[in-house]
Amino acid sequence: MSDPDLAARIKSALAAVEIPGGADLAGYAGLSEIIVTPGAVAFAISVAQGMEAAFGPAREQAIAVAQREAPGRKVMVSITSEKQTGGPRFSHGTPQPPGKTPVPGVRHIIAVGSGKGGVGKSTTAVNLALAFAAEGLRTGILDADLYGPSIPKLLGLEGRPAIREDGIFTPHGAYGLKAMSIGSMLTKDQAVVWRGPMATSALRQLLRETDWGELDVLVVDLPPGTGDIHISLFQQVTLDGAVIVSTPQDLALIDAKKAVDMMQRMGVRLLGLVENMSYFIAPDTGRRYDIFGTGGAERAAAELGMPFLGAIPLVMSIREDSDAGRPPLVAEPDGPEAKAFRQIARAVLASAGSDPFATITEWASAADGKAYRDL
Numbered sequence: 576m577s578d579p580d581l582a583a584r585i586k587s588a589l590a591a592v593e594i595p596g597g598a599d600l601a602g603y604a605g606l607s608e609i610i611v612t613p614g615a616v617a618f619a620i621s622v623a624q625g626m627e628a629a630f631g632p633a634r635e636q637a638i639a640v641a642q643r644e645a646p647g648r649k650v651m652v653s654i655t656s657e658k659q660t661g662g663p664r665f666s667h668g669t670p671q672p673p674g675k676t677p678v679p680g681v682r683h684i685i686a687v688g689s690g691k692g693g694v695g696k697s698t699t700a701v702n703l704a705l706a707f708a709a710e711g712l713r714t715g716i717l718d719a720d721l722y723g724p725s726i727p728k729l730l731g732l733e734g735r736p737a738i739r740e741d742g743i744f745t746p747h748g749a750y751g752l753k754a755m756s757i758g759s760m761l762t763k764d765q766a767v768v769w770r771g772p773m774a775t776s777a778l779r780q781l782l783r784e785t786d787w788g789e790l791d792v793l794v795v796d797l798p799p800g801t802g803d804i805h806i807s808l809f810q811q812v813t814l815d816g817a818v819i820v821s822t823p824q825d826l827a828l829i830d831a832k833k834a835v836d837m838m839q840r841m842g843v844r845l846l847g848l849v850e851n852m853s854y855f856i857a858p859d860t861g862r863r864y865d866i867f868g869t870g871g872a873e874r875a876a877a878e879l880g881m882p883f884l885g886a887i888p889l890v891m892s893i894r895e896d897s898d899a900g901r902p903p904l905v906a907e908p909d910g911p912e913a914k915a916f917r918q919i920a921r922a923v924l925a926s927a928g929s930d931p932f933a934t935i936t937e938w939a940s941a942a943d944g945k946a947y948r949d950l
């Protein structure tokens with residue numbers, strides 16, 4: 576069945592769902608567009624402030640109805656109110672976070688962000704996650720870049736994640752990582768226009784309705800810039816910190832500064848700055864060229880008030896291997912690029928704790944106190 580047909584069928588079926596006041600959900604003006612992807616169905620119910628709880632049963636029924644119409648797809652229904660759609664209120668000082676709750680089974684969370692798109696944030700996130708796994712940490716990666724998910728391509732994920740009977744996702748397994756992305760539920764080139772509240776709801780479900788098992792660390796690949804998804808994540812979980820990725824060209828840092836400023840306001844610890852596409856290594860001679868000069872990133876990190884974590888070269892093989900679903904840490908684990916990512920991973924762990932090895936030991940210590948190394 577084509578997507579519009581299924582969306583229309585779900586909408587008619589929602590006529591059976593009663594909303595407060597006695598009307599039905601299908602005819603309710605606050606019902607959003609119904610987004611259908613090969614793996615998921617998502618829609619939002621917009622309600623007046625204070626009516627969220629009253630609409631709870633309607634939401635439950637709507638999920639059941641949509642699930643009946645779309646078996647095998649993940650159904651995501653969010654209730655939104657004026658209060659939520661307004662975004663953060665920075666003007667009165669710190670935003671008011673609702674209670675933060677841990678993600679079951681996940682011990683530590685590190686987010687990877689950037690001031691703008693295309694700087695290699697996802698590439699960095701994936702290779703950091705692989706480097707953590709190589710250190711013996713049980714590692715997961717969550718693609719929170721709902722607007723441009725690239726983790727499926729970078730990790731060569733195929734097919735959709737399985738959905739258990741209780742609606743919980745089973746994450747993909749890739750190179751020792753557990754990976755979750757909305758991207759593997761879309762058709763090729765399908766662009767989903769997530770409106771703010773729906774995106775935050777989808778993020779919540781990807782994060783909390785995934786069976787991560789036991790993870791020492793979850794790496795979250797944020798969307799570029801700052802927006803609803805960032806706020807939603809920062810408000811609902813306590814992060815160990817965030818890593819910011821930038822390119823030398825971006826080191827005027829206007830965009831990065833905005834991201835950093837927002838994170839600071841929201842109480843997110845900044846683990847440091849990674850400079851990507853920093854220098855060039857000639858493929859034939861292996862010689863290094865500091866085409867953008869040296870020292871700029873360290874200065875920029877200092878200006879932003881955070882540690883400098885290291886630099887990653889601009890190398891064609893990073894692009895080619897990544898595009899083929901084989902990140903440098905997998906394609907050439909002993910190559911210079913993999914080494915750069917591993918060093919950065921250690922710098923991240925050092926920034927998160929007293930030193931990288933202390934952090935690894937502490938993070939990896941299972942209940943019996945032994946490091947977990949049998950990934």
Ligand SMILES: Nc1ncnc2c1ncn2[C@@H]1O[C@H](COP(=O)(O)OP(=O)(O)OP(=O)(O)O)[C@@H](O)[C@H]1O
Pocket residue numbers: 689691692693694695696697698699720723725798799851852853887888889890891893894895897898
């Ligand atoms: N160090 C590098 N050398 C060469 N190519 C790179 C390097 N880092 C990233 N790339 C390439 O640049 C492109 C953008 O990288 P990536 O998708 O990681 O960026 P992003 O910041 O996550 O972008 P988006 O805005 O899509 O979230 C990809 O094609 C990737 O393979």
